[in-house]
Amino acid sequence: MEALSPSQIDEFRAELTRRKAHLMSEIESKLAQARSERVAPDAVSVTDGGDKALLEAASGLDLAIASRDIEELRAVEAAEARITEGRFGVCVDCGEQIATERLRAYPSAVRCTDCQNELEHRSALHTSKL
Numbered sequence: 001m002e003a004l005s006p007s008q009i010d011e012f013r014a015e016l017t018r019r020k021a022h023l024m025s026e027i028e029s030k031l032a033q034a035r036s037e038r039v040a041p042d043a044v045s046v047t048d049g050g051d052k053a054l055l056e057a058a059s060g061l062d063l064a065i066a067s068r069d070i071e072e073l074r075a076v077e078a079a080e081a082r083i084t085e086g087r088f089g090v091c092v093d094c095g096e097q098i099a100t101e102r103l104r105a106y107p108s109a110v111r112c113t114d115c116q117n118e119l120e121h122r123s124a125l126h127t128s129k130l
C-alpha cells in the first residue's frame, strides 16, 4: 500500500476539522440541554441530601449523554496529532499503511482492517471467558 500523498493528507485534515466542529457543537448542545433540564424548578430542591445525590447523578449523566461524542472528539484530535507527526494512516499495530477507503470511512482509524479484526476477535474471546 502506497503512503498517502500530501493532497490526500490535506483532504483528511479538512475532514477531521469538519468532524471536530460538528462534534463540539453536538457536545455543547447535549450538555446545554441536560443542564437546562436539570434546573427545571420542580427538579431542584436544596433541602435534603436525596436531591443533592440526584444532582450529582445528573451531572454524571450529562457526561454520559455526550460520552460517545467526547470519545470520538478525542479520537479525531489524536488523528490530527498523527497528521502533524507524520504518522497519519499508519497502523499502530503492524506499521502498514491503512487502506485509503478505510480512512475515508473512519479518518480517525488507528489500525488497518486486519489488525482491527484481530483485536475485535481477541476481545470477543476475552469477553466470552468472563
Ligand SMILES: [Zn+2]
Residues within 6 Å of the ligand: 091, 092, 093, 094, 095, 096, 111, 112, 113, 114, 115, 116
Ligand atoms: Zn495493522
